[in-house]
Amino acid sequence: MSTDAAPARSRWLRRAAVAGGIALFVAAAPAAHAQAADGLTRAVGEIGGDGRPLSLSLQILLLMSLLTVLPSLLLMMTSFTRIIIVLSILRHALGLQQTPPNQVLVGLSLFLSLFVMQPVLSEVNRVAITPYGQEQIDIGEAVVRSGDALHGFMMKQTRKTDLMMFAKIAKAPEYASPKDVPFSILLPAFVTSELKTAFQIGFLIFLPFLVIDLIVASALMSLGMMMLSPTVISMPFKLLLFVLVDGWALTMGSLASSFGT
Numbered sequence: 001m002s003t004d005a006a007p008a009r010s011r012w013l014r015r016a017a018v019a020g021g022i023a024l025f026v027a028a029a030p031a032a033h034a035q036a037a038d039g040l041t042r043a044v045g046e047i048g049g050d051g052r053p054l055s056l057s058l059q060i061l062l063l064m065s066l067l068t069v070l071p072s073l074l075l076m077m078t079s080f081t082r083i084i085i086v087l088s089i090l091r092h093a094l095g096l097q098q099t100p101p102n103q104v105l106v107g108l109s110l111f112l113s114l115f116v117m118q119p120v121l122s123e124v125n126r127v128a129i130t131p132y133g134q135e136q137i138d139i140g141e142a143v144v145r146s147g148d149a150l151h152g153f154m155m156k157q158t159r160k161t162d163l164m165m166f167a168k169i170a171k172a173p174e175y176a177s178p179k180d181v182p183f184s185i186l187l188p189a190f191v192t193s194e195l196k197t198a199f200q201i202g203f204l205i206f207l208p209f210l211v212i213d214l215i216v217a218s219a220l221m222s223l224g225m226m227m228l229s230p231t232v233i234s235m236p237f238k239l240l241l242f243v244l245v246d247g248w249a250l251t252m253g254s255l256a257s258s259f260g261t
């Protein structure tokens with residue numbers, strides 16, 4: 001192995017450790033950001049008992065242990081939820097059962113989520129991953145900075161009513177600023193807001209296709225063709241309408257614009 005390969009691999013592994021630290025940061029959500037960072041620093045840096053940071057191999061072992069919860073946490077903390085629900089409603093509105101297939105919808109949602117989250121990911125890389133890879137900050141500080149970037153994105157997309165509802169359920173005190181809201185309250189409020197927004201968008205998408213179904217059903221009844229399924233006749237018209245208005249571009253562009261990033 002060349003002399004340049006080892007440092008490059010080391011930097012990559014350190015960056016990967018930050019991703020696992022974010023999951024641990026969110027898992028420690030009932031505490032405030034500073035308390036969670038202290039707990040993470042103790043867990044990562046003082047397990048050995050001598051106060052020294054864990055070796056890079058042990059940090060990667062911690063990351064691999066967190067991979068079981070990391071995908072679900074990161075997906076629920078990003079734009080993925082809204083996008084996949086809207087695309088699923090769109091497929092149902094078109095009357096298509098398995099076209100596009102689930103793999104295609106998930107792939108579209110992932111890539112569109114990466115596009116929407118690009119400013120946040122760039123911010124995380126700038127303020128947390130790159131300084132940590134260059135050993136300018138410790139992993140606790142890197143995770144706090146990463147959490148702050150995701151926290152800001154989630155706060156912008158969360159309705160105040162949902163946030164107040166979960167804060168009331170948790171009997172939390174009034175927070176002085178949005179930055180003081182812990183992840184234990186923000187995360188369920190964010191997911192609830194995303195579900196509500198996704199269904200609102202899905203309702204607007206469903207309306208024109210519903211009109212086509214009603215028109216076709218009324219025409220078939222007036223012709224006395226009771227045994228013919230309206231779906232068989234309306235599906236080509238819905239596909240034609242969707243293609244003529246460039247439906248995929250409108251849908252994907254509208255979804256990306258709905259986040260305002």
